Amino acid sequence: MAETGASSYYLTTPIYYVNGLPHLGTAYTTIVSDALARFERMDGRDTWFLTGLDEHGQKVAQAAQAAGVTPQEWVDGIAPQFVDAWQALDISNDDFIRTTEQRHVQGVQRFFEEMRANGYIYQDTYEGFYCLPDETFFTDEQLAEFAESAAAEGRPHAAEDGAKLCPDCGRPLSFIQEDNLFFRLSAFQDRLLAYYEENPDFICPPIRRNEVVSFVKGGLKDLSVSRTAFDWGVPIPFAPGHVSYVWVDALINYITAVGYGSDDPAKQAEFARRWPCQVHFVGKDIIRFHCVIWPAMLMAAGIEPPRKVFAHGFLLTKGEKMSKSRGNATSPLELARIFSVDGYRYYFLTDVQLGADGAISLERMVQVYNADLANSWGNLCSRAFNMTSKYTGGVVPDLWEKTVTALTRERGNPLAELAEGLYERYARAMNAIDYSGALAAVMELCDRANLYVEESAPWNLAKAAAAEAGGADAADRLAFVLYNLLESIRIMALCFAPVMPASSAEVFRRLGLGEVSCVDDLEGALRWGGLPAGNRVTVGEPLFPRLKEDEL
Ligand code: ME8
Numbered sequence: 001m002a003e004t005g006a007s008s009y010y011l012t013t014p015i016y017y018v019n020g021l022p023h024l025g026t027a028y029t030t031i032v033s034d035a036l037a038r039f040e041r042m043d044g045r046d047t048w049f050l051t052g053l054d055e056h057g058q059k060v061a062q063a064a065q066a067a068g069v070t071p072q073e074w075v076d077g078i079a080p081q082f083v084d085a086w087q088a089l090d091i092s093n094d095d096f097i098r099t100t101e102q103r104h105v106q107g108v109q110r111f112f113e114e115m116r117a118n119g120y121i122y123q124d125t126y127e128g129f130y131c132l133p134d135e136t137f138f139t140d141e142q143l144a145e146f147a148e149s150a151a152a153e154g155r156p157h158a159a160e161d162g163a164k165l166c167p168d169c170g171r172p173l174s175f176i177q178e179d180n181l182f183f184r185l186s187a188f189q190d191r192l193l194a195y196y197e198e199n200p201d202f203i204c205p206p207i208r209r210n211e212v213v214s215f216v217k218g219g220l221k222d223l224s225v226s227r228t229a230f231d232w233g234v235p236i237p238f239a240p241g242h243v244s245y246v247w248v249d250a251l252i253n254y255i256t257a258v259g260y261g262s263d264d265p266a267k268q269a270e271f272a273r274r275w276p277c278q279v280h281f282v283g284k285d286i287i288r289f290h291c292v293i294w295p296a297m298l299m300a301a302g303i304e305p306p307r308k309v310f311a312h313g314f315l316l317t318k319g320e321k322m323s324k325s326r327g328n329a330t331s332p333l334e335l336a337r338i339f340s341v342d343g344y345r346y347y348f349l350t351d352v353q354l355g356a357d358g359a360i361s362l363e364r365m366v367q368v369y370n371a372d373l374a375n376s377w378g379n380l381c382s383r384a385f386n387m388t389s390k391y392t393g394g395v396v397p398d399l400w401e402k403t404v405t406a407l408t409r410e411r412g413n414p415l416a417e418l419a420e421g422l423y424e425r426y427a428r429a430m431n432a433i434d435y436s437g438a439l440a441a442v443m444e445l446c447d448r449a450n451l452y453v454e455e456s457a458p459w460n461l462a463k464a465a466a467a468e469a470g471g472a473d474a475a476d477r478l479a480f481v482l483y484n485l486l487e488s489i490r491i492m493a494l495c496f497a498p499v500m501p502a503s504s505a506e507v508f509r510r511l512g513l514g515e516v517s518c519v520d521d522l523e524g525a526l527r528w529g530g531l532p533a534g535n536r537v538t539v540g541e542p543l544f545p546r547l548k549e550d551e552l
Helices: 024-042 058-067 071-088 102-117 140-153 185-198 206-217 246-251 265-274 284-300 332-350 362-391 401-411 414-420 422-431 435-456 458-466 471-496 501-510
Strands: 009-017 047-054 095-098 121-131 136-138 174-183 279-283 309-312 315-317
Touching: 009 024, 024 047, 024 279, 024 309, 024 315, 024 332, 047 071, 047 246, 058 071, 071 095, 071 332, 102 121, 102 284, 136 140, 174 284, 185 206, 185 284, 206 284, 246 284, 279 284, 284 309, 332 362, 332 435, 332 501, 362 435, 362 458, 362 471, 362 501, 401 471, 414 422, 414 435, 414 471, 422 435, 422 471, 435 458, 435 471, 458 471, 471 501
Parallel strands: 009 047, 009 279, 047 095, 279 309
Antiparallel strands: 121 136, 121 174
């Protein structure tokens, strides 16, 4: 195996096809990945987050032809729309790779040479079925299995004209016959199974792991890895007239983006530092490419496989997979306009159980937004900031240490107590890529803080403080309560930041604090007492104004 290091935290999204624009599905994977990237940075790791575009292949060539432009013109027209959409959704990717870039093309060519030098590439004739929309080959066995299960479930496996349908997307398959290059995937069955065994967390969640293991146990066929029927792809240096099969080209992006195949020593050092990747986030539709073909390709080229592939489920609207071709996709930017970018990100990360298929609906989005963000988190911030403005002149109260100790002894400090173990609970869930769990831990503190407002009734303390008798005591109590609320808010804003970066940054500004995104010691930052007394607090507009479904 090549010398590689694991001193960095490198994570990726799939590189998306440029045949359509960003939609809720691709935005979902990108947000899921972004939340982890942001958490890892705040938790002090040297993080590198990659996304990008898959620009080659027959499908793109055909789309360009239909539009009357060259494939390069076509992809150049689509790429900025992805860049803009991810920027609008606050995606913090460190790099954006396009497979038509020279750095990638050169790396793909080198990779092919490596696989060939190691004896894993040979030439033969491919004869079989191909799904153009999915850019996927299907073996006769796979089609027979599909025909059998479709018949048992009463679903069609062939069109009315007899054309075979794709087992994955249900669209008609094409028959192709070409002289192609083949990759000896069959030689990797045992090594893959051993890798899964030795790395039980390589495929997550477990249901996907079982699926992949039983697929590989069923036997692997060699894979056609070049095409000769068109030329929109990476030319294979030792096989004139052949371009790389688009999936092989696409998978290699994960290493070319961090320097593989470069002649520049600085890039080579970057590759040694970044690879192997910690997590490839993908949808469950492309798990075989990532968990079978990709690690086998890497083994064939003498490179370590990635540490983990996390496959999430599909977003469904009314039970159907949501996709542009089915016409049931709402644009991410449209939803972000209604719910704010943070409200949108929060919903998908908290209400859709990562890994399972998730039914999404506008009604449910409104419910979650209003309950958690408008009524709970946003309302807590408004109340605490308003009361600070009214009762302590908009300044974070200052109290003698002795007074704090005495008041804590007298009444306890439920917020400080709950915040105490928060890092552990939250970071454990984030490291396990369990966003719902992590956010639930933060919402627990939020709910407790809202209750604390009611229990401690600062408005009564303010009245008592203003009255003559017992004023000093009540003023201390009021200061104590307000500090506890503001400090809890600071702590929650830190924990919410990977999921809702803009509103957390705003809360930090309103508390007179620096950039939340610059935090790189989350555990230290979450320690109780970090909010400096004397900071000026700004009230501002509601962070998450309530939404009425009938007004959307
Ligand atoms: O497959 N729900 O690109 P692609 C959730 N270029 N996620 C969804 C989704 C849905 N309804 N629809 C799409 C490709 N996705 C290749 C990848 S990687 C080396 C090459 C997400 O544009 C999900 O992550 O078809 C899925 O795996 C991906 O978009 C497919 O994107």
